[in-house]
Amino acid sequence: MGVLEQFQNWLLNYLPDWAAYLIPVLIAFTILSTCIILVVMSFIYIERRLIGRFQIRQGPNRAGPQGVLQPVADAVKILLKEDIIPILADRKIHWLAPVITFVPVLLIFAIIPWGHGAFIADLNIGILYIIAISSLGVVGIFMAGWSSSNKYSLLGAMRVMAQMISYEIPLVLSIIGVLIIAGSMSMVSIVEAQTVPFFLLQPLGFLIFFLALAAEINRSPFDLLEADSEIVAGFHTEYSGMKYGLFMLGEYAHAFAASAILTALFLGGGKGPLLPDAMWFMLKVFIIFAALVWMRGTLPRLRVDQLMEFAWKFLFPLAIINIFVTGIEVILWPEFPWWLMFVNIPIAAILIVLWSSMFRVYGERVSFTHFGRGVAKGMALTFRHLFRHPITVQYPEQRLSVSKRARGQRFVRDELKRAPCVLACPASVDAQGYVALITQGRFVEAVELIRQTNPFPVVCGRVCTHPCETACNRKSMDKAVAIRDLKRFVTDYEMSIGRGEITPYPRTRDERVAVIGSGPGGLTAARDLARMGYGVTVFEALPIAGGMMAVGIPEYRLPKAVLQKEIDGILQLGVELKLNSPVGKNGLTLESLKGQGYKAIIIAVGAHDSMKLDIPGEDVEGVYHGVFFLRDGLLGKDVTVGNRVAIVGGGNVAIDAARTALRLGAKDVTIVYRRSRQEMPADEEEIEDAEAEGIKIHYLAAPVRVLEDSGKMAGLECIRMELGEPDASGRRRPVPVEGSEFVLDIDMLIPAIGQAIDLSCLPQDHELNITKRGTFEVDPLSMATNIPGIFACGDAVSGPATVVEAIGAGTRAALAVDCYLRGEKFEELEPVLPLKEVAFEDLDISDVESKDRAKMPHLPVEGRIRGFEEAALGFSEETAIEEANRCLNCGFCAWCRQCEDACPYGVIRIVPQETPEGMTGVDRFDIDLGECIFCGLCIEACPAHRLYLSRIYEAACYRRGDMALDKEGLKPSPEKQPSAYARPEIEPALPKQALLLDRNRVVEEEEEEKEKVK
Structure with a gap:
């Protein structure tokens, strides 16, 4: 017997029958309405507070302690707002719609079992009663949209009705499994039947009910109503004042009622240890609502097509399957034992995964794994925000600080x-x-x-x-x-x-620039200068273009056809190329180039000479230096290799020479390197490939002399090495081990210990400054030599380097030439922001x-x-x-x-x-x-x-x-490029990031030198 019936029986002893029945109803309605409104206000506060924390904000904090009176302030504001009714609206229905939307929700609470014996009424058809009462809300929504005489409001109402009806079907179907197990439609009986909470016995039904519930009460990600309202198409957009307030109250009251129903059906109602039943019940209700708020603060809103397909193609079929599985289990185990939860949970997981693989949106399969990980990631992110300090500024106690780089929020x-x-x-x-x-x-x-x-x-x-x-x-x-x-x-x-088609760069500058060398540095500089609008001519001494890319890298790494396509693409941009045109011969000199009208010259010759071993016997027959060995082969010359070949060196040239010798027919190929594997400068991939092809590597060994017999090679005497202290390169210096000499039986030696710059482009009486290493001395910032108008880059400056380093040097040289021809001082250009x-x-x-x-x-x-x-x-x-x-x-x-x-x-x-x-x-x-x-x-x-x-x-x-x-x-703007030098009147055409890095390096070196002097 419920509390209301007990009170009625007591009143019958003192009052007439009509009064004994009417007074309890009025009291119950008043208490219930008051409690619901208080809970709704607490829901509003909790939602605002949680959403604020999910967004790393503090949320309500002004109206009362911690902002607890903010819902009261909102209520007062709604009450004081003017009630505006559209001229063409049906006034009676316009007034009645919010009432029909809100009042039926109150009737649902009549059968909610708040605890043991704590309910207003216990109907044996309680579930049917809830379904019937809930349907009235749909009628109220339609009335609101229709009565406004606004087609957008009506369309919004129809969309919300379609959503509610679509999700009401799987929602009702998900309850059937509970009814089968409990054997009753009474809410009280269902709660009493839960010796084990039904969400464990009906995990799939619980999930379907929860998702459909969120859609029924318009919670994210199913809050299509909010989207409609934001584009003036919601069913209540023509409402204001307290009428709008009733819709708002109705929404939160629906959320309260739905959370209470879910608690009773799946979470055991008010059952729980220690605390009173009513407290347990409300605690569970608030947890459910908090989960709904968590979803709202995390998940994206679904489109209408996704929303409807999710209901009909995903939830509805799974709800049918859940009924079928539950029915079979009840037939097999009429008592529905608790251990079935260990069966039903895996079944639910399998069904969800399998069915999601068949679920399609616009003909494409939806990956449940990807979707699930996305949801979990988002929920985890917002959950972590709860424990972060809010960034809300307490104004006026705290002053606002607006950055110049602020853009909106x-x-x-x-x-x-x-x-x-x-x-x-x-x-x-x-x-x-x-x-x-x-x-x-x-x-x-x-x-x-x-x-x-x-x-x-x-x-x-x-x-x-x-x-x-x-x-x-x-x-x-x-x-x-x-x-x-x-x-x-x-x-x-x-x-x-x-x-695709390559369009030449337009010629916008009168000046012409000559580039000596068609390697990666020279062609990069030529391409970049052409892009700036200059006329560029590249002079190449060899019969083919590409520099060391063409004559220093074997075809098994870089096919000739592939390289030629790249070079052709650069030439099509407007770069002129002259092959078989060695500067320094046949009357073609630096001075003659200036006489031909070239306003600037970039020397980009590569490291085409080979460094010698400087050991006895190096000049005997059978010694073929690595640079020339590779170049002759790539130029199509007849290159003969011995049966037993040794290569001295540890760089990529040494590896290339060894692998090339193997392909030319050498039976045994050995590399001799004076340091260990860790210090070997060659690429790790190249070393591994060489070893895979059967090439042997002698580490910690160095050649001492070449053995000869009748002017021909008879072997190579080597000595073991050990590593000492680090040298200038940072690597440990190899030190000979006395008495550890050994001989390699070879008939061909390929030294590949390094390369030297070819300076044949210079006359004997040239005035250019040359370093001790045989490279051109240039200003590290401007790339300029000591002669105005002549620049150098790439290997010609740095010594033997990589392709990508030469490309970067070519870019810097082009920028330097551009500054020179524009009459700008390169040293005055300063970087704007450090990287x-x-x-x-x-x-x-x-x-x-x-x-x-x-x-x-x-x-x-x-x-x-x-x-x-x-x-x-x-x-x-x-x-x-x-x-x-x-x-x-x-x-x-x-x-x-x-x-x-x-x-x-x-x-x-x-x-x-x-x-x-x-x-x-x-x-x-x-x-x-x-x-x-x-x-x-x-x-x-x-x-x-x-x-x-x-x-x-x-x-x-x-x-x-x-x-x-x-x-x-x-990102960097044309005026503020972190990688550029300040030159706002000129639109930058090239990246200057590498230039900046070089500038920073030079500045650091200058500071270090100053410290040393001090």
């Missing part, structure tokens, strides 16, 4: 950080950017991005020493991203589909899984050593995308779009930018402040930590003029 960090892979690249290639493009399948755009700063992406994709991978933050976690191999993939992809590297410790890798690095496939060893076919085969598209996704996306905005994906309400719009500076960025970063809920998920998702949440929440809401972050905020 987002800030850009003061320091500009770049990914370490980009900073490590001598050519300033935006590795982070093109790897991000690969993850999106935008392979052609990735190649175009590389070419903005590197005219040889095909070459570097094969032979680059990849300093970017050495700096990669990923290696601190497992292994570096295969950046070079990804570059190889996109360039191969471009070649497979054709590069900083994103450290591994700066990254949030909590949700990043360790994953093996993709391995480059190769031809079988037996096949590749028989000829010069390219050994590395390249990645497949699937492998490339998978490997690119290993990137941690360090640095500033690289257009990874993770913020866009993380936004729960889709208010972020990123517009890509095509920049001549060669850096991926965004042209506009738009944030709709009218939609933004300031949850901060975009900030959490940004791998480069480029976004801030403003401390001025209220101010941001009204700063409509600051609704976007433009490229000045997230």
Whole structure:
């Protein structure tokens, strides 16, 4: 017997029957209404408070202690608002609609069992009663939309009705499993039947009920009503004052009632230890509501098509299956024992996974694993916010501090950080950017991005020493991203589909520039100068272009046809090339070039000479220096190798010579290197490939003399070495071990210990300053020699270097020539902002899984050593995308779009930018402040930590003029390039990041010298 019936029986002893029945009802209605309104107000406060904390805000904090009176203030505000009724509205129905929406909710609480014996009425058809009463809310919504005489309100009402009806069906079906187990429709009986909470026995039914419940009461992510209201299409957009307040009360009262029903059906009602039943019941209700708020603060809103498909294609079939499975279990085990929960939980998980694989949106399968991980990640992010200190500014106690870099509610960090892979690249290639493009399948755009700063992406994709991978933050976690191999993939992809038409750069400058040498440095400088509008002519002494790329790298690493395509592409841009034109011979000199009208000359000759061993017998027959050995073979000359070949050296040239000798027919090939494997300068991949092909390497050994017999080679005497103290290179100095000599039985020796610069382009009486190393002495900033108008770059300045280092040097030389021809002093140009590297410790890798690095496939060893076919085969598209996704996306905005994906309400719009500076960025970063809920998920998702949440929440809401972050905020602008030198009147055409790094290095060296002098 309920409390109400007991009270009625007591009153019958003293009052007439009609009074005894009426008074308890009025008292119960008053108490119930008051309690519901109080709970609704507490729900409103809890939701605002939680949403605030989920967004790292404090939430209500002014109206009363901790803002507890904020709902009261809202109620007063609604009561005082003017009641505005549209002229064409049906006044009676317009007034009745909110009443019908709110009042039926109160009737639901009549049968809610708050605790043992604590209920107003116990109906044996309680479930049917709840379903019937809930349906009246749909009628109220339709009346509200229709009575407004507004087609948008009516359409909004119809959409909400469609949603509610669609989700009401799986909701009701999910209850049937509970009714089968409990054997009753009475809410009291259902609670009493739960010796084990039914959510354990009916996990699938519980999940379906919870999701359908969220949709029924218009909670995220099913709050389509809110979306409609925001575009003036909600059913209650024509309401104001207390009528609107009734809709608001009705929504929260529905949430209260729904949470109470779920508690009674699946959570055992008020059952629990220690505390009274009513307290347990309310505690469970508040936990359910908090979960709904958590969802609202995290999950994105569904589109109407997704919302309806989720109900009919996912929840509805699973609800039917749940009834079928429950029925079978009840037939087999009529008592429905508690241990069935260990059966039903796995069944529910399997059904969800299987059914989600069949669930399609726009014909595409929905990955439950991907979806589930996304939801879990978002929920975890917002949950962590609960324990973070809120950023709300207590005004006026705290002063607002507005940064000049503020844009709406987002800030850009003061320091500009770049990914370490980009900073490590001598050519300033935006590795982070093109790897991000690969993850999106935008392979052609990735190649175009590389070419903005590197005219040889095909070459570097094969032979680059990849300093970017050495700096990669990923290696601190497992292994570096295969950046070079990804570059190889996109360039191969471009070649497979054709590069497309190449348009020559327009000639906008009268000056002409001569470049001596067609290696990577010379051709890069020529390309960049042509892009600036200059006329450029390249003079090459050899019959083929490419410098050491063409005559120093074997075809199994860099096929001639591949290199020639790259060179042809540069020539098509407007660069003139003259082969068989050695400067310094046949009357072609530096002076004659000036006489022909060239206003500047860049000397970019390569390291085409070989360094000698300086040991006895080096001049006997059978000694073939590595540089000449490789060059003669690549120029098509007849090169004969011995049966037993030894190569002295540890660099890539030594490895190339050894592998080339093997392919030319040598039976036994040995490399002699004076240090250990750790100090060997050759690429690790090249060493491994050489060993796989059967090449032997003698570490810690050095040649002493060449043995000869009748003027021919008879062997090589070597001595063992041990490592001593580090030398100038930082490597430990090799020290001979006395008495450890041994002899290698060889008939051919290839020294490859280093290269020297070919200075044959200079006359005997030249006035250019030359260093002790035989390189050109230049200003480290301007790249200028001691003679005005003559510049040098690449190997000619640094000595033997890598392809990518030569490319970077060519870019710097082109910039220096541009400054010279414009009459600017290069030394006066100062960097605007310093670049900083994103450290591994700066990254949030909590949700990043360790994953093996993709391995480059190769031809079988037996096949590749028989000829010069390219050994590395390249990645497949699937492998490339998978490997690119290993990137941690360090640095500033690289257009990874993770913020866009993380936004729960889709208010972020990123517009890509095509920049001549060669850096991926965004042209506009738009944030709709009218939609933004300031949850901060975009900030959490940004791998480069480029976004801030403003401390001025209220101010941001009204700063409509600051609704976007433009490229000045997230990337360098033409006026403020962190990688550029200040020259605002000239639109920069080339990346100057490498120049800045070189400037910083020079400044640091100057400071060190000053300290030494002191």
